[in-house]
Amino acid sequence: MHTRRGFLIAAGAGLTVTAAGVWFATSPGTPEVAIAPVDPENPRGLAEYAPVYDRAVKGLDLPLGYADCAHPATRATRDTAGSDRHTVTPVIDRFIIHHTGTTHDQLDFFSRCNRRSSAPTFYLRHDGTVIELIRPGAKPSSSGADWNWRSLAVETLDHTGAPEYAVTDAQLEELAQMIAWLATFDGKRLDGVPVSFTIDRTHVISHQETWSGTECPGPYLQSRLDGIVARARQIFTERLSA
Numbered sequence: 348m349h350t351r352r353g354f355l356i357a358a359g360a361g362l363t364v365t366a367a368g369v370w371f372a373t374s375p376g377t378p379e380v381a382i383a384p385v386d387p388e389n390p391r392g393l394a395e396y397a398p399v400y401d402r403a404v405k406g407l408d409l410p411l412g413y414a415d416c417a418h419p420a421t422r423a424t425r426d427t428a429g430s431d432r433h434t435v436t437p438v439i440d441r442f443i444i445h446h447t448g449t450t451h452d453q454l455d456f457f458s459r460c461n462r463r464s465s466a467p468t469f470y471l472r473h474d475g476t477v478i479e480l481i482r483p484g485a486k487p488s489s490s491g492a493d494w495n496w497r498s499l500a501v502e503t504l505d506h507t508g509a510p511e512y513a514v515t516d517a518q519l520e521e522l523a524q525m526i527a528w529l530a531t532f533d534g535k536r537l538d539g540v541p542v543s544f545t546i547d548r549t550h551v552i553s554h555q556e557t558w559s560g561t562e563c564p565g566p567y568l569q570s571r572l573d574g575i576v577a578r579a580r581q582i583f584t585e586r587l588s589a
């Protein structure tokens with residue numbers, strides 16, 4: 348049986364889009380050149396690395412994980428904090444939960460020097476898939492200058508819009524998995540940075556608990572933080588007894 352293939356031919360440009368990818372010819376009679384389709388897990392073709400978080404499907408080398416996003420050469424370190432960039436001793440002692448505020452995929456947005464200078468440590472999709480956007484040893488660009496230096500941040504893609512901004516059960520479970528994983532590094536180093544982390548509501552917080560000017564991560568996630576922490580404790584205990 349023949350299958351239907353979508354296609355588009357741009358007038359005068361020789362552009363053809365098919366189910367197999369994109370083909371381009373500069374003029375009639377010239378060979379067609381295949382252009383690889385966009386990777387939904389790396390839409391900007393960034394350099395990739397083996398993620399530090401063992402449940403992440405991919406690690407992307409985002410420009411916002413560097414001190415100068417426009418010229419990414421030196422990673423953003425955790426030794427300065429605040430708008431005055433005062434010196435601090437690097438530590439990871441908070442896990443901060445955010446939401447995207449939209450149901451539309453945001454990986455392309457985070458993958459560039461975007462207008463909000465926003466990029467978390469982890470990006471969490473509806474099916475529970477995690478993409479590591481900034482190495483845990485580097486400072487995320489997510490929760491504000493007083494919190495980025497000491498935290499890991501996760502942006503959770505909303506499954507529904509306003510007013511609840513609900514997320515899926517798979518996302519709730521993965522948040523708990525990430526928290527339990529971080530707790531295994533308490534008293535050790537994670538990607539080169541000392542960790543001081545306990546699974547409780549002091550160390551697991553939401554974006555709105557760092558700054559009163561936001562409702563992030565929305566009422567659905569905010570109301571479930573206690574349950575996420577309880578599930579993380581259960582996972583952590585199971586790991587210790589395994």
